[in-house]
Amino acid sequence: MVDVTSRDDIEGLTVGVLGGTGAQGRGLALRWAAAGVPVVLGSRDAQRAEAAAAEVTETVVAAGFAAPSVTGADNATCASRADVVVAAMPWDGHGELLSSLAGELAGKVVIDCVNPLGFGKTGPYPLDVAEGSAAQQAQAVLPSSRVVGAFHHVSAVVLADLSQASVDIDVLVLGEERADTDLVQALAELIPGARGMFAGRLVNCGQVEKLTANLIAINRRYKTHAGIRVTGHGL
Amino acid sequence: MVDVTSRDDIEGLTVGVLGGTGAQGRGLALRWAAAGVPVVLGSRDAQRAEAAAAEVTETVVAAGFAAPSVTGADNATCASRADVVVAAMPWDGHGELLSSLAGELAGKVVIDCVNPLGFGKTGPYPLDVAEGSAAQQAQAVLPSSRVVGAFHHVSAVVLADLSQASVDIDVLVLGEERADTDLVQALAELIPGARGMFAGRLVNCGQVEKLTANLIAINRRYKTHAGIRVTGHGL
Numbered sequence: 069m070v071d072v073t074s075r076d077d078i079e080g081l082t083v084g085v086l087g088g089t090g091a092q093g094r095g096l097a098l099r100w101a102a103a104g105v106p107v108v109l110g111s112r113d114a115q116r117a118e119a120a121a122a123e124v125t126e127t128v129v130a131a132g133f134a135a136p137s138v139t140g141a142d143n144a145t146c147a148s149r150a151d152v153v154v155a156a157m158p159w160d161g162h163g164e165l166l167s168s169l170a171g172e173l174a175g176k177v178v179i180d181c182v183n184p185l186g187f188g189k190t191g192p193y194p195l196d197v198a199e200g201s202a203a204q205q206a207q208a209v210l211p212s213s214r215v216v217g218a219f220h221h222v223s224a225v226v227l228a229d230l231s232q233a234s235v236d237i238d239v240l241v242l243g244e245e246r247a248d249t250d251l252v253q254a255l256a257e258l259i260p261g262a263r264g265m266f267a268g269r270l271v272n273c274g275q276v277e278k279l280t281a282n283l284i285a286i287n288r289r290y291k292t293h294a295g296i297r298v299t300g301h302g303l
Numbered sequence: 304m305v306d307v308t309s310r311d312d313i314e315g316l317t318v319g320v321l322g323g324t325g326a327q328g329r330g331l332a333l334r335w336a337a338a339g340v341p342v343v344l345g346s347r348d349a350q351r352a353e354a355a356a357a358e359v360t361e362t363v364v365a366a367g368f369a370a371p372s373v374t375g376a377d378n379a380t381c382a383s384r385a386d387v388v389v390a391a392m393p394w395d396g397h398g399e400l401l402s403s404l405a406g407e408l409a410g411k412v413v414i415d416c417v418n419p420l421g422f423g424k425t426g427p428y429p430l431d432v433a434e435g436s437a438a439q440q441a442q443a444v445l446p447s448s449r450v451v452g453a454f455h456h457v458s459a460v461v462l463a464d465l466s467q468a469s470v471d472i473d474v475l476v477l478g479e480e481r482a483d484t485d486l487v488q489a490l491a492e493l494i495p496g497a498r499g500m501f502a503g504r505l506v507n508c509g510q511v512e513k514l515t516a517n518l519i520a521i522n523r524r525y526k527t528h529a530g531i532r533v534t535g536h537g538l
Binding site: 297 | 529
């Protein structure tokens with residue numbers, strides 16, 4: 069059981085990233101590695117994961133950070149070794165892969181950042197998900213894990229660029245248990261400039277995932293890599 | 304045909320607000336009235352609309368703004384008199400009311416700000432909408448109007464408080480035609496501090512509507528009235 073609410077506790081944990089060779093997973097791994105968190109990248113192909121881990125290490129060191137602990141492994145080994153696991157695989161195959169790792173992921177927090185989108189002539193659009201959202205699908209196939217939705221809107225381009233020393237975004241964090249969402253908020257805040265915000269239970273994760281389509285529309289219109297901030301008195 | 308892209312053009316227009324006696328509609332009317340835009344509040348009950356119009360006028364004048372042009376009428380008269388019409392009625396009855404006004408609304412921009420939410424023991428949750436979103440339902444029943452989605456996330460409490468001279472929010476604007484979304488962005492920017500941002504076509508309006516459930520969850524956790532800003536270089 070992971071039950072931590074402060075950065076001190078997080079620093080003892082190893083974070084696994086399933087789909088860690090994709091742009092989003094690799095970008096998150098890079099930021100956590102730069103912050104000193106041990107990371108295991110997972111992939112179907114262990115060699116590809118190891119190559120990605122070597123690249124992340126090289127990028128972190130080249131940017132002037134301390135040598136990180138980043139390793140690569142097949143997805144099952146990644147899930148087994150890590151204390152907290154990020155699901156960053158493509159939507160296509162999401163449920164199947166997670167389902168196959170239910171044993172390795174039992175008792176762990178699984179952070180789902182997957183956006184179920186289709187791409188048509190006029191751009192991206194939200195896909196219907198029988199369970200309501202990728203996060204709810206993950207929870208359905210991982211009954212012994214605690215799923216938290218987060219990191220949907222963090223631009224992979226921005227994550228990859230360590231010269232951006234402060235990222236101007238809030239990370240919306242959705243889940244059922246306060247301890248778990250607190251943990252993920254703390255992980256979000258290891259990305260310099262980012263703020264983790266609780267944004268509801270999993271039943272409200274679908275629209276957060278789908279909002280990524282709107283950010284892509286905004287990127288196209290305004291030639292940017294959009295993120296969001298939540299405003300309001302006291303925030 | 305409304306086809307304007309600057310504030311100068313907007314100032315010649317009358318804005319109608321269907322459901323103008325509700326908190327959201329009245330709040331928007333208040334801000335536009337304070338900015339000098341002629342407003343017609345609509346309600347099922349013309350007398351209730353007239354009473355709301357008198358209250359809006361009184362609030363605007365008491366806050367030190369010039370006497371506004373705010374009138375009240377039944378919904379059909381409101382739709383007929385206005386050049387641009389905001390749909391701010393409750394979700395329950397949304398399609399039926401709009402459908403009954405298809406003639407009055409023909410050829411006009413209809414701005415839908417309705418959020419299809421249910422409320423359960425653990426808070427709000429998104430309702431399934433056969434058409435995908437309230438805005439798409441509006442477009443389906445109003446084939447001769449041009450529907451734009453906007454103003455979903457603007458807190459009625461913040462709108463109602465004219466002492467908040469600058470509102471720290473972006474208004475996400477969704478629609479099919481650039482001229483129409485530009486018009487609505489300009490209307491959004493009559494609210495001091497607000498910025499109107501194009502955020503995609505109507506196919507991507509559902510998640511914007513439903514995100515209001517997340518803002519309510521944020522309000523409860525952080526004791527605020529949350530809004531959002533879009534961040535990114537160049538914005």
